[in-house]
Amino acid sequence: MTDASLATVSTRRPPALLRAENITKTYRDGVETVWACREVNLEIFPGELVWLRGVSGGGKSTLLMALAGLVGVDEGSIYLGNSLYSNASAKARARMRLTEIGIVFQDFLLLEEFTAAENVMLPLEAMGTSPAEARAEAARWLEVVGLAQLNDRRPAQLSGGQRQRVAVARALAGGKSLILADEPTGSLDSATSHEIFALLRSLADQGVAIVMASHDPSFSDFADVVYDIRDGILTRIPVPAESS
Ligand SMILES: Nc1ncnc2c1ncn2[C@@H]1O[C@H](COP(=O)(O)OP(=O)(O)OP(=O)(O)O)[C@@H](O)[C@H]1O
Numbered sequence: 001m002t003d004a005s006l007a008t009v010s011t012r013r014p015p016a017l018l019r020a021e022n023i024t025k026t027y028r029d030g031v032e033t034v035w036a037c038r039e040v041n042l043e044i045f046p047g048e049l050v051w052l053r054g055v056s057g058g059g060k061s062t063l064l065m066a067l068a069g070l071v072g073v074d075e076g077s078i079y080l081g082n083s084l085y086s087n088a089s090a091k092a093r094a095r096m097r098l099t100e101i102g103i104v105f106q107d108f109l110l111l112e113e114f115t116a117a118e119n120v121m122l123p124l125e126a127m128g129t130s131p132a133e134a135r136a137e138a139a140r141w142l143e144v145v146g147l148a149q150l151n152d153r154r155p156a157q158l159s160g161g162q163r164q165r166v167a168v169a170r171a172l173a174g175g176k177s178l179i180l181a182d183e184p185t186g187s188l189d190s191a192t193s194h195e196i197f198a199l200l201r202s203l204a205d206q207g208v209a210i211v212m213a214s215h216d217p218s219f220s221d222f223a224d225v226v227y228d229i230r231d232g233i234l235t236r237i238p239v240p241a242e243s244s
């Protein structure tokens with residue numbers, strides 16, 4: 001083995017779970033072009049808790065939607081593991097998302113007529129898990145997010161923080177390796193937000209990769225990696241440990 005190949009081996013990181021290469025997404029606003037993502041490069045590794053911050057309209061939600069495969073990109077590539085996710089058909093992307101990516105939005109998007117457990121069971125049943133197994137697994141995920149006693153409550157019978165925990169449990173169900181969260185604490189008070197941040201931190205410590213868009217500056221205490229996005233341009237912000 002040559003010195004050069006040894007150097008390559010010793011500096012190699014574990015493979016990224018998700019990799020965006022030069023992705024660009026524009027919207028047309030009359031004659032104007034809005035640059036929501038502009039030549040964005042990003043790698044997300046297992047166990048990383050990534051904070052995506054930036055001005056309103058900067059491009060956070062668009063980037064998360066693009067990474068989730070929910071909107072197409074104009075240029076560039078998104079890889080999920082070794083698969084070129086951004087070029088897959090909508091059906092193939094939906095299938096990959098179902099098993100690999102959990103998504104959490106600000107407004108929970110829980111089904112009101114279903115109990116907490118039934119909401120968490122939905123993606124499991126969509127993956128083909130039997131109802132009995134899905135119920136048992138949903139109970140385990142609800143325990144992970146601290147809601148062991150509340151499986152049978154409907155969303156209307158839960159607090160905002162508890163509903164958000166159900167949404168996190170549903171996003172995790174099936175053992176997802178990546179969570180994309182768009183302002184999941186936007187409608188919560190600061191104490192409840194911190195509980196959700198701490199929950200995301202503990203999930204990252206167990207190996208889940210998490211990318212979260214948030215306007216809450218206190219998330220910096222929890223995140224490993226910080227990015228700012230403005231006019232679609234993504235900039236990595238050194239965290240204190242990196243800049244020292
Ligand atoms: N469907 C759309 N059609 C046209 N323009 C859009 C569309 N979605 C987003 N945009 C524009 O793209 C830019 C980025 O929007 P995006 O929602 O990604 O920002 P954001 O950083 O999530 O903002 P916020 O903090 O307010 O949620 C904005 O200028 C927005 O107006």
Ligand SMILES: [Mg+2]
Pocket residue numbers: 060061062182
């Ligand atoms: Mg947004």
